[in-house]
Amino acid sequence: MDLNSFLKKMNNQEMVEVTSDAFPFCHEMTQRALRITSKINNSYHTPEEIEELFSELTGEDVKGRLVLFPPFHTDFGMNTHLEGKVTINCGVCFQDQGGITIGDGTLIGHNVVLATLNHDLNPQKRGCLLPKPITIGKNVWIGANATVLQGVSIGDGAVVAAGAVVTKDVPANTIVGGVPAKVIKAIPTGDNNVSK
Helix, strand or coil: CHHHHHHHHHHCCCCEEEEEHHHHHHHHHHHHHHHHHHHHHHCCHHHHHHHHHHHHCCCCCCCCCEECCEEEEEECCCEEEEECCCCCCCCHHHHHHCCEEEECCCECCCCCCEECCCCCCHHHHHCCCEEEEEEEECCCEEECCCCEECCCCCCCCCCCCCCCHHHCCCCCCCCEEECEEEEEECCCCCCCEEEE
């Protein structure tokens, strides 16, 4: 299996059977991601060097679009897409085989987990991987220690409270929190909206 075939399978949300040729390929890509993230995490790098390493990790040029505070963890890397300037704080973990897309102006807090894979509930198929993408809109703020699960879309301007577990789509310009996360309130969007 090659990268394009694997990404097509992931982006089509096809189950990855333990016995399929996608499984050893996934392991091979994990080893690649571990090599690059160990470089990011185990010594000091300038912001420009971080951008270069993250570009290698994702296969996309992120120059001028990324603020990253290591450590950063991923077990794939090649299905993460930044659609503008994104800030990622310390300890964040992306499980991006199923696809992670992050909009311009988004802030991702400490120790956030974005998980695009699930496992089958059938014990005989428990090792199989079930991919679904995570899509994060523009100007989203995901608070520290939040977890966003597979298949979730977060609308523009939304806030995910610290510690939330997001299992369902988040409407634009809302605050969600809790386990599982629920809408707490809407965010006023007028020009006179001033944070206090």
